[in-house]
Amino acid sequence: MTSKKSKTKTGQKKNKNELAEKLNLSQETLIEMFRQMCQIRRFERMADQLYAAGKVHGTMHLSAGQEAVAVGAGLAMRPDDYLLNHHRGHGHFVAKGADINRMMAEFLGKDTGYCRGRGGSMHIADVEANNLGANGIVGGGISLAVGVGIALKMQKRDQIVLGIFGDGAANEGIFHESMNMVALWDLPVVYLCENNQYGMSMPVSRATSKQPIAGRAEAYGMLGYFVDGNDVLQVYETMKKAVDHARAGKGPVLVEAATYRYFGHSKSDRNLYRTKKEIDGWREKDPIGRFEGYLIEAGILTEKEADEIDQSQQELIDAAVKFAEEAPEPKIESLTEFVYA
Amino acid sequence: MTSKKSKTKTGQKKNKNELAEKLNLSQETLIEMFRQMCQIRRFERMADQLYAAGKVHGTMHLSAGQEAVAVGAGLAMRPDDYLLNHHRGHGHFVAKGADINRMMAEFLGKDTGYCRGRGGSMHIADVEANNLGANGIVGGGISLAVGVGIALKMQKRDQIVLGIFGDGAANEGIFHESMNMVALWDLPVVYLCENNQYGMSMPVSRATSKQPIAGRAEAYGMLGYFVDGNDVLQVYETMKKAVDHARAGKGPVLVEAATYRYFGHSKSDRNLYRTKKEIDGWREKDPIGRFEGYLIEAGILTEKEADEIDQSQQELIDAAVKFAEEAPEPKIESLTEFVYA
Amino acid sequence: MPEKTYLEAIREALRGEMLRDERVFLFGEDIGRYGGAFGATYGLLDEFGEERVWETPISEAAIVGAATGAAMVGMRPVAEMMFMDFILLGMEQLVNQAAKARYMFGGKATVPMVIRMPGGSGTGAAAQHSQSLESLLIHIPGIKVVNPSTPYDAKGLLLSSIRDPNPICFVEHKLLYKTKGEVPDGEYTIPLGVADIKREGRDITVVAANIMVPRTLAAAERLAEEGIEVEVVDPRTLRPLDVDTIRDSVRKTGRLLVVHEAVKTGGWAGEVIASVAESPTFDFIDGPIRRLAGADVPIPYNRELELAAVPQEEDIEREIRAIVENQY
Amino acid sequence: MPEKTYLEAIREALRGEMLRDERVFLFGEDIGRYGGAFGATYGLLDEFGEERVWETPISEAAIVGAATGAAMVGMRPVAEMMFMDFILLGMEQLVNQAAKARYMFGGKATVPMVIRMPGGSGTGAAAQHSQSLESLLIHIPGIKVVNPSTPYDAKGLLLSSIRDPNPICFVEHKLLYKTKGEVPDGEYTIPLGVADIKREGRDITVVAANIMVPRTLAAAERLAEEGIEVEVVDPRTLRPLDVDTIRDSVRKTGRLLVVHEAVKTGGWAGEVIASVAESPTFDFIDGPIRRLAGADVPIPYNRELELAAVPQEEDIEREIRAIVENQY
Ligand SMILES: Cc1ncc(C[n+]2csc(CCOP(=O)(O)OP(=O)(O)O)c2C)c(N)n1
Numbered sequence A, B: 001m002t003s004k005k006s007k008t009k010t011g012q013k014k015n016k017n018e019l020a021e022k023l024n025l026s027q028e029t030l031i032e033m034f035r036q037m038c039q040i041r042r043f044e045r046m047a048d049q050l051y052a053a054g055k056v057h058g059t060m061h062l063s064a065g066q067e068a069v070a071v072g073a074g075l076a077m078r079p080d081d082y083l084l085n086h087h088r089g090h091g092h093f094v095a096k097g098a099d100i101n102r103m104m105a106e107f108l109g110k111d112t113g114y115c116r117g118r119g120g121s122m123h124i125a126d127v128e129a130n131n132l133g134a135n136g137i138v139g140g141g142i143s144l145a146v147g148v149g150i151a152l153k154m155q156k157r158d159q160i161v162l163g164i165f166g167d168g169a170a171n172e173g174i175f176h177e178s179m180n181m182v183a184l185w186d187l188p189v190v191y192l193c194e195n196n197q198y199g200m201s202m203p204v205s206r207a208t209s210k211q212p213i214a215g216r217a218e219a220y221g222m223l224g225y226f227v228d229g230n231d232v233l234q235v236y237e238t239m240k241k242a243v244d245h246a247r248a249g250k251g252p253v254l255v256e257a258a259t260y261r262y263f264g265h266s267k268s269d270r271n272l273y274r275t276k277k278e279i280d281g282w283r284e285k286d287p288i289g290r291f292e293g294y295l296i297e298a299g300i301l302t303e304k305e306a307d308e309i310d311q312s313q314q315e316l317i318d319a320a321v322k323f324a325e326e327a328p329e330p331k332i333e334s335l336t337e338f339v340y341a
Numbered sequence C, D: 001m002p003e004k005t006y007l008e009a010i011r012e013a014l015r016g017e018m019l020r021d022e023r024v025f026l027f028g029e030d031i032g033r034y035g036g037a038f039g040a041t042y043g044l045l046d047e048f049g050e051e052r053v054w055e056t057p058i059s060e061a062a063i064v065g066a067a068t069g070a071a072m073v074g075m076r077p078v079a080e081m082m083f084m085d086f087i088l089l090g091m092e093q094l095v096n097q098a099a100k101a102r103y104m105f106g107g108k109a110t111v112p113m114v115i116r117m118p119g120g121s122g123t124g125a126a127a128q129h130s131q132s133l134e135s136l137l138i139h140i141p142g143i144k145v146v147n148p149s150t151p152y153d154a155k156g157l158l159l160s161s162i163r164d165p166n167p168i169c170f171v172e173h174k175l176l177y178k179t180k181g182e183v184p185d186g187e188y189t190i191p192l193g194v195a196d197i198k199r200e201g202r203d204i205t206v207v208a209a210n211i212m213v214p215r216t217l218a219a220a221e222r223l224a225e226e227g228i229e230v231e232v233v234d235p236r237t238l239r240p241l242d243v244d245t246i247r248d249s250v251r252k253t254g255r256l257l258v259v260h261e262a263v264k265t266g267g268w269a270g271e272v273i274a275s276v277a278e279s280p281t282f283d284f285i286d287g288p289i290r291r292l293a294g295a296d297v298p299i300p301y302n303r304e305l306e307l308a309a310v311p312q313e314e315d316i317e318r319e320i321r322a323i324v325e326n327q328y
């Protein structure tokens, strides 16, 4: 479904690479960003196929269409910064540098997966890498991020924590309690609200009394940004500002990125609440297509090179699937391990 | 402690009764408002004495100093409107027309009390009078009010519901979930945040990242008002606007009234977090003293008449205590009644 | 009688009550077009419109609190927690408000509401979407806990629950939704607090509810071939619990096993066992009273581990045999 | 040994651990100047400053969630719920996040945190400020539940709890705060999961925790005069539960009574009774196994009703006598 990428012109005139240069992004970095986006897209497509093929037990929430948010945000963070992810988090994991072999192994519930097969898509984490996990509870990571922020402040470290959640999560009470706390205490926390227009089947306009969600930051006296989540450079630019602000001890930031998911909400989704017209409209703004168009226009990649990069990701994905399928299952006797430390 | 009432000038020039006339408040109504405020003050003082005398088991939260909020809001409501009160709610009950005999009986845990001695100060309710009760949980009534609003809308009735809570309660997650819902659905709900500057020992400035709390209404696209809670006419004026707005189906309103409590938070309060200077400063703005000054200046009452009204309330309070003390205790065998309908 | 699935039975009950009583309305997340995560409310939005099928933001605490408030002023909300695990976000409203309002107010408030919540594991949804938390709910005076095991019971008990004047936690099971059984088209109610003997037998009493009923019945079938006659008592309602029926059965069989999916420690099997052991029925029991329940772990994602975490047919069969053969 | 109150013992444990380990910090409402609603943290703000005595807005869910997050990255938060009833607002964070993080992540996360929470009735605070909810907490794999009955146990168990690498619910009792007992000045720990026999006796085993221990001991004193020798077993930790000590005692006495303040239905007495009844110890028990627990009601405000709602000394004495005299 997501193969034909539309190549919208970014419509830049003079210097075709202006924005990227302003952001001090080398051509290598730009190409790496593109590569990551392609990898995520292909990762999600594969996850969908594995599910369809009955190889994945349980549900998963795919982020195809939202790659620019993941890659733009990931690049703005330092590798040792903390991440509290949400259920639609595959892209963010890849962007944080996760090993897709171990990710894939986790989806297949294998013992070599990140969570030794206990967590699956909704709970995948890499604690050693300061990646504190996806969350099955909408808004579940928001208050955990407050605590990480408190710890970082008390430990006088210069990392920040990124807390990611969706438009729907912003209506949970924990959002309010947490925003008030991070603002009150100037914690080094950046919240990224990935507004993909729906919470499951609920349009954001029917769930949220006033938009943009970033506007709520105002109520807490906190910095808020709204950004086009399908433009990876804009996401990076804004997230970099936010991350620097938080790292400098100037206080927390709430960033809202407008984007769209292509797949259904989860396996149970019959997609009755969205029109083909709406979906196609967003495909016109496809983040990968747009960025590819930008890179080609800027003379950084030829269409052929771009396609090669994209194709080459499939090999990595296929290798990850192979790794995962050959990986061992957890031992049944290990059922009761890991309950207590 | 609260006996000497300061009589600040309201500083009105030309027509001394201008505001009240603008509000179409008859002299009788103004005098009744004054009487109610005196009754509440004396009620709270008596409650304190009863506790000191060991006649009240358990804690209570006194509202002396906040009488203008209760009386101004009470007058703005229709008798058949719904009330969801909070723990510091004696004044609001009196203003809603509660029988102080049965209130007093409830504090003494008697069978003729409003809750047959089961509830006490923190849970006193008069369901028949659409008074759905105080709440021991900070913020506990906020989401109940959403449901009452839904019911009123579905039942196409023209009552509104008033949900009262404090500055501290506004930091509970349920505040956020509820504001979003009432705004989203244009429910006939008026929320009154009684900001008495502290949540227990926590100054609002240390608990709330941005003030005024009424400013949060903006984040939900809902109407918000901030008012001097020690000026009963201002409270009435604002609450009337809010109540009319909600009743007209124009949507919910969040009103914040700035006021101050004289007594400690509860029986366990050693008052270590407030200075005498601060307390005295607020006494200068005493709501009863100010209103009395206004009435005298406007020639509606003489100082002597005002004092007589005030004194005469004591008889009612004393009668209520007598009623309560003579009232029967609930039967022990009735312990397990009322658990299920 | 027509055959219907557990899911259809629930939808039929909801629809029937919405037609019968205009005070009844549905309240929850994605219950409209989507029909709820499992489809229980599918189609009802089209039939009843947005006011009767009231979709909410993702705000579980306010969902429970608002349902409580609406119930206090004459409505009959049927709220849905998309997964039982999410009631944890509404515990304050359920336990401190809905369950206690009537008592605190001296009997003057009534809170007729139902909260539907699918529990249980088996779908690979892992630790936060697979819990069986009914044992927490039965500890709360003021609420009733219903836990149906068949399509027939699901419809009859849901009708009774919606008509009951108290707050009710109606606990469904994801794996039961597709199971079939005979369900009358018309309306019928099953009283809350009355157990049902799903199978008669003389050798042992097995108390099982919800998903564990079909599993126990299957095990009983096989054991019957060995001449072991199992009596399967389905409480149907966990609070109030029909202790008399359970005691009567135990006095007949002299043996007791309680089976539930919920984690063993602190699970409701303890309540059943204590209710029997504290009564004169105690003297009718030959050997140890056993529990077979979920392992003391969060539900793991891996399919094999997930299966191993909760009692399966074979486990039940093995345990019953061990008891009857006096191995304990 | 110096005499101290339960409250002082708790404060001493907090202070000692804060001095010993800078990762330990207090987190909650009104714990600074005010010293907490009951004074447990009184004076610690002056000694350790605002960063170690971190006062929060009234946001219980975020208090539990933030403590969890801080614990995951190396801190040792000791959070306070002003009243145990308020943990209901943080159940999602406690049960879905803190308790499960380690398991869901395949053993790679550690959540060393303590949540202190005073429970119980007797202060006239009525239904929403008097609950004993520990029975809900013991049903959650991943957390431990501590429930001390004496100043000595309170200090030693709190030290162990703060040093334990798991999320711990430390349940105190309002009426115990003023009780006195011998408490060493220095540090000492009491292992979690080890019961303590508070009184030896041959006639009956009474398992009681928290406030019910002093009440049971008082009843035992009087019964001793009649020649009834009561063995009082205090589990001290409800999860993990020291089943062995309880079983050993029952094998000796042949009788078992479990006493708790928590509401009877679904209360932890069921867990104790089931743990004994499912084991060979069952055969050592003469008559019915009894529970004496809180009435199935929200705690009423009226003083007499409040007293009648939970087991008092006389009730315990009466129940023990009835059992020993084989009245059941
Ligand atoms: C507390 C809670 N409520 C409901 C759900 C069911 N659920 C899972 S994802 C989802 C939608 C979340 O919407 P959003 O936050 O916008 O994230 P998105 O799925 O759109 O990426 C819902 C309702 C849940 N997992 N947790």
Ligand SMILES: Cc1ncc(C[n+]2csc(CCOP(=O)(O)OP(=O)(O)O)c2C)c(N)n1
Binding pocket: B061, B087, B088, B136, B137, B138, B165, B166, B167, B168, B169, B170, B196, B198, B199, B200, B265, D029, D058, D060, D082, D086, D089
């Ligand atoms: C959920 C909850 N948390 C904490 C408390 C303890 N408590 C009772 S009143 C109070 C302060 C409330 O402050 P505010 O809302 O401003 O009301 P005020 O007492 O100032 O009138 C606190 C912390 C409670 N009753 N409920």
Ligand SMILES: [Mg+2]
Binding pocket: A166, A167, A168, A194, A195, A196, A197, A198, A199, A200
């Ligand atoms: Mg969304």
Ligand SMILES: [Mg+2]
Binding pocket: B166, B167, B168, B194, B195, B196, B197, B198, B199, B200
């Ligand atoms: Mg206040």
